[in-house]
Each structure stands twice: as structure tokens, then as C-alpha cells.
Amino acid sequence: MDTAITEVRSSTESTGDVDVSVVIPCLNEAAGIASVVAEAQAGLRAAGLDGEVIVVDNASDDDSAALAREAGATVVTEGRRGYGSAYLAGLASVRGRYIVMVDADGTYPLDRIGEFVDRLRSGADMVLGSRFKGTIEPGAMPWPNRYVGNPLLTGMLNLLFRSSVSDAHCGLRAVRREVLPELQLSATGMEFASEMVIKAGKRRMRIEEVPTGYRVRIGQSKLARFSDAWRHVRFMLVYSPAFLFVLPGGVAAGAGLVGLIVLGAMRHLSDNWTGVSVAFAMLTILGLGIIQLGLFARTYAVIYLGEHDVRLEHGWRRFRLEHGLALSCVTLLVGAAITFASFFDGIKDPRLGILGLALVAVAFQGAFASFFLSILGLSEHAILRRGRA
Template identity: 50%
Template structure:
């Protein structure tokens, strides 16, 4: 006889929360009852050294043991065991009102894919959130997520949220640390899932906090930057490249006087540095986006648009043109220098530009080969012919 799968799975990560986890399980079960649906509560014990797992089981939870440390590791293990159509996520320290999960489930049942709780739109009770977290940390991290990924949300790191089980394969979550919270949100927006927010109450935690304020914040920032090549690479790289190129073009023929000040070859060197550095940064951004699209399953319209239009040969041609112009410039200058008896080099500015073009051409050519390697398919579709087998009598 098959056991019918529950409609709701409440997944709660737990690390040494013996004092609070039993009450949280009771609240989650109460929330399931209030929703009028069937459900289960899964507590993921993340290598606790107290009786957290035993207490959770005594209160009716299914206990999953995950030895790999990390907030994300615990959730990945819990989500893998969840059988419900609607998955509600909360913490084991009594900070979130999991007994009020019904509105989250109703939003999912109405068609939303991810429903976020919002502590800032709701009520933060007492000293539940330290001043630094409330007024600096969370607003900055949420703001970064909104800017870098086009997210529109008020509390990106709220631990009470709900997701449809059929949305999990689309999200394809991998993070093992606190950055798991950011990954879920930005992937949901990037992959066009339906998202909404519900104001919630946030209460002071029971027991000792496991958060590392600055370490966890850095993990979030690092993760967001890694998944945002446009801001990490293209914005600073293009700014450097543009400013350097303009300056180099202006100074190519020699010193220039602007606003009563003469800009000479030292300024040209700075512009050349900006051009080379900017080109390298932009190139790294192209590599990052191409690799993510080819090997990490990320959909990137920019990569898809240009993949069919540009090839290694285009890169070789462009790099070859730069290399050729630079080489001709250098050859002509050194030929004149030799004719003049190898005296003082009179074309310092043009020489600097020529070597810059040589460097850029080489960079583009080698980068084109590397980009082709990054986007190369590791397996080819099989061309084997299927032969129908005739059963032997």
C-alpha cells in the first residue's frame, strides 16, 4: 500500500538548537493544521553536539542528518528529502512564525513559484535584529542583490520563505553556505519565476547565534559578484578602456595642452595602462559569461546572441589587424631610427602606441583561442544508427 505524499514540507536546518527546536516543530505542525492540508516537518541536523535531533524527533519531525557543515548544505539535504508540493523554509531558533505558513502556501497554490517573508515590511520585535544588521548589513546586501541582478525585493535574506517543489530543478541550487539564501533569490528572478513577498513578524532568537556577521556578509558579496560578471568585469573594464583610449588617441601625436596644463608622455603611459588593464578585465568578463553559459547551465541571452555570429576566425582577424598596425608602426619607426644612425629616438609617443597595439592584438588572438576552448562541447551527440533487433524464436 503506497503512502500518499504530503502537500506541505516544512524544512528546518538545525545546529545545536536543543532549547528551541521542539517548539519550532510544534509551531510548524500547527501551521500545517491551520492550512487545512497534509504536511511533514523535516529537521536537518547539521552535526549538532547536543540533543537537537532527539528533541526534534520526539516532537514529530523527520530528522535528516547532514554532516557537511553549512546553511546551504543543510537545506540541500532537507530539500532532497522533502516530498511536499509546497516547501516552507524556516529556522530552528523561534525567530520566524512558522505557525503562520498558510499564507505562503496559498500564494504558491495560486501560482507563485517563490514566496519571501519580509521582516522589514512586517514587525521586528525587540532586539531580534541587531542595529548594525538592521540598518546597514541587510539593507546593503539586499540593495546589492537588487542592483546587480535586477531583483525587486525588500528583504532578500529573510529565512522564512516558501517554494514550489517543481521550481527547484529550475533553480538548480548548489551553494553550501549562507550565500544559499542569495542564490535562491537571484536565480528565481533571473529565470523568470513568479515571486512575491509577505510581511512577517521577526522575534528574538532562543539560544546562541551561529552567524558570523562579517564572514557571512563577505560570502554573500563574493557570491553575488561571481555571478554578476557585468558589474564585476564589464563596468570597470569598459570605463578604463574608454578613458584610456580617448587619452591615448589625443596624445598619440605628442604633448597636448588642456586648460593651461601640458599633458606629456607620462600621461600617455597612464592611458596605455588603462587601455591594457581595461581590455584584460573586459576579456575576463567575456570568459566568465561564456563559461557560465556553456558549463554551469546559466541562460545568457548575450552569449546566445553572439555565439552564432562570432567565431575564432573573427577574433583572429580583429587581433591580426591590431597586431599588423602595431607591427608596421614599430618597423617604420625603427627603420627611420636606423637610418638616422641609432641616435635619440624622436617618436616616443608613436612608439608607445605601436607597442600597445602589438600587445592588444596578441591579447585578442590568444583570448579568441581560449574563448573557443571554454565554449567547446565536451561530448558530441551520438551518430550511431539504431538497429532494430529481431527476437529469436
């Protein structure tokens, strides 16, 4: 064992790049970290790969760091606890052209490192392990995680971001180092696993899967089933403005506007429909506000977070502040005309007037939204520069 460790370590002592960096985040994994490091080294040797093993000690309270170092790994320290924080520190320290990422609990066999690297060499940008296409040992994954949690979270990710992966949260994966700057990873918690897949999909990167086994972990689990699941869900919703904002906002605004028009056109209703009209007006304004918030969020993500949205950037080139103001003026005139007409329609119930006032409110809402988007759009030249780079 000592000779084998020396062989792997000697390949990492040069100042140049190596073939593969195996990155292992570690928090209080003294029971298994040495064996995981040894298994990673064995996987590199079996594949004939020149590599390094990096263990990121995430402020462990036990001897994990010392044991990893003794086993031959390079130890990086990250004091901010968090799955993503540990990986961000590890990824900043790698020298390998290809990066294999694996948990420190011994759940993933590492005898197929070569296959992950071969997929990257063949053109894949990211390779995910798939426990559901491989073999899950009895007792390795609790049934709520296996039959409810993981399938639902992966299905939600596939639905929102049009991915086609079978195990989005597998702890064994590989990525080309050259794509990391484009991914711009930043999540600090368990949602880091979702962030990788989401951003790779948004950037049209090539994602492949390799079946992998899944074993009973060594030591005590650190997962918090419900809070970690919520972090994944929250992250997916925030990164999907169309689902979180545009869809519910569009339904609310459409239902409210249709309700206002129908009630305004029905002249023979009793006078007790005023409250319903007010509710429809509020629904319309609220729905359009939600849509605007989604548009603001998406614009901010494209300009300041490095996201890509072809339709949004195309819209910037075709629609200007003046277009938004012109549309708002037309809406304002129509709303004012309807409001004025409601004083002479001979109906006591102000349903028609409520429709007009709602359109006036929408007009002002649209005008201020146009100004705000114009302010954000002042950084459009930065987007164009990035596109030419």
C-alpha cells in the same frame, strides 16, 4: 500535543507526495527546536495542509536531533556544517509539492504557512517573507543588521540582478519543488539565501513576498556579522560578471586607450610624458584582460553551471572564431603601422610608438581569447539540447 503530532506524522508515512514539506536547518538549537517543530505542525493543521516537517541536523553537539525527533519531525543528518549544506540535504529529502523553509531559532511565526502555499498555488515560483514589511519585535534584530547590513545587501542584490525584493535574506521562504532542478542550488554557506533569489531572478521566475513577523531568537545566535555579510557580497560579485569585470575593465581600457591616442596626437609635449604613456598602455591591456576574464566566466557559467544568457548565446550564433581572428589581424596591422610610423615622426618621445605596441599586444590578446572561447564553445550543442528539452 501528542495527538496533534500523531496527525501530522501519519500524513507523512505514505509513500506518495504530500502537500507541503517544512524544512528546518538545525545546528545546536536544543533550546527551541521542539517548539519550532510544534509551531510548524500547528501551521500545517491550521491551513488544512497535508505535510511533513523535516529537521536537518547539521552536526549538532547537543540534543537537537533527539528533541526534533521526539517532537514528531523527520530528522535528516548532514555532517558538513553550513547553512547551505543543511538546506541542500533537506531539499534532497522532501516529498512535498511545496516547500517551506524556516530557521530553527523561533524567530519566525509560522501561522501564515497557508498564505505562502496559496501564493505558490496561484503561480508564484518562490515566496519570500519580508520582515521589513511585517513587524520586528524590539531586540529581535540588532540595529546594524536592521538599518545597515540587510538594507545594503538587499539593495546590492536588487541593483546587480534587477530584483525588486525588500528582504532578500529573510529566513522564512517557500518554493515549488518542481523548480529546484532549474535553480541548481549549490552554495554551502549563508550565501545560500542570496543564491536562491539571484538564480530565481536570472531564470525569470515569479517571486512574491509575504509580510512576516520577526521575534527574539531562542538560544545563542550563530551569525558572524562581517564574515557572513562578505560571503553574500562575494557571491553576488561572482555571479555578476558585468559588474565585477566588464564595468571596471571597460572603464580602464577606455581611459587607457583615450589617453594613449591623445598623448600620441599631441606632438609638442615635452619628452617627460613617456612614463604616462606606458601607464596608459598598461591600463588598456589590463582593462581588456579584465573584460576577457568576465567573458570567460560568463561563458563557463552558461555552459557548465546551467546559467542562461540570451545575449551571449545569440553572440555564439553570430560570431565565430574567424571573426575574432579577423578583428585581431586588423588591430595588429594598425598597431604595427603606427609603431613603424613612430620611427619617422621626428619626435624623441616614443608616445606614438607606445600606442602602436599597445595595439599589437591587444591584437595578440584578442586572438588567444578567441581561440579559448572557441574551445569553450565546443559545448554549445549541449546548450542547444537543453533549450529544446
